[in-house]
Amino acid sequence: MEQTVRAHGYEAALAAVRRDLGPEAIILGTREIAGTREVEIRARVGGEPSAQDLGLIERRLVRAGVPTTAAETLTRAIVKANGAVPPSLRAARDALTRVLEREMIFAGPIGRAPRVIAVVGPTGVGKTTTIAKLAANASLVDGRNVGLVCLDQYRIGGAEQLRKYAELIGIPMELADDALGLDRALRRLAACDLVLVDTAGRSPRDTTALQRLGQTLRGAREAIEVHLAFVAQVHDRELAAMLDVHVAALQPHRLLATKLDEALHHGSLVAAQVHAGIPYGYFTTGQRVPEDLEVASARRVAGLLCGEEVSE
């Protein structure tokens, strides 16, 4: 049975639908009546939601860059979690959050172990800036004893940027360029309970350099947790190719999506995890150190997919 109800405001219209059709009612569409404060809701009870109804939500997810098969799965899960086809993706945000909490993996903030964390990833994605944010938060906010290691001696000036942050925060920094050097640096930082390792960005085509970096990190005597940084505005084949090369060479333990503030669409956040199957650690949302860093969460991904602004 299908029914159209009009009422003063969305809440009242929804209440009328629930009263007339029961809690199982599926919302097919809503519209505001121009020139009035009335809202019209078209709803149906019984039967499966039609392909057309599902298509609205699914198309929005696909437009945001969510892979087609994932968008289909998520759409069905949203309808199930919401109890009805939501009138818009934005209205589905809470349901999408619950779905993503189940479908995606979020590791939470860095803890006490392992002690050493390296940030890797393509050139210019924000590795050094993110290390500075993590270091400042851990040192100045959490009162941890933090040290930095720069494995970025490939470029002139690579170490200078990190050194400046180390001085600003007031923490030690060591240089290294191979596994032995890294061991030495980590020994010198034995008093630190958190050591963050910055690495040189390399072109995804330079697989030899990436493999060497992977061997250096895995060759260290101490276990190193590797966070792979990538920019959120990279999509589709470029994203998949970047992930393939970096995951193979560096075997990362966490994904770290950067520059969420610069991306127009955020489906890459879902796509990257579907492709790589690695938990998220952090998101970065701007250039400010240390503010623009957050622990990755399903609520944030759901909000962005539903059209919220990064700084809302």
Ligand SMILES: Nc1nc2c(ncn2[C@@H]2O[C@H](COP(=O)(O)OP(=O)(O)OP(=O)(O)O)[C@@H](O)[C@H]2O)c(=O)[nH]1
């Ligand atoms: N908009 C925006 N800019 C960012 C963010 N994170 C870093 N940046 C900027 O991106 C630029 C590159 O940042 P770096 O931290 O030097 O990047 P990197 O990955 O260390 O670069 P390489 O060491 O050259 O590979 C800088 O201008 C940063 O301020 C972010 O979350 N949002």
Ligand SMILES: [Mg+2]
């Ligand atoms: Mg850097």
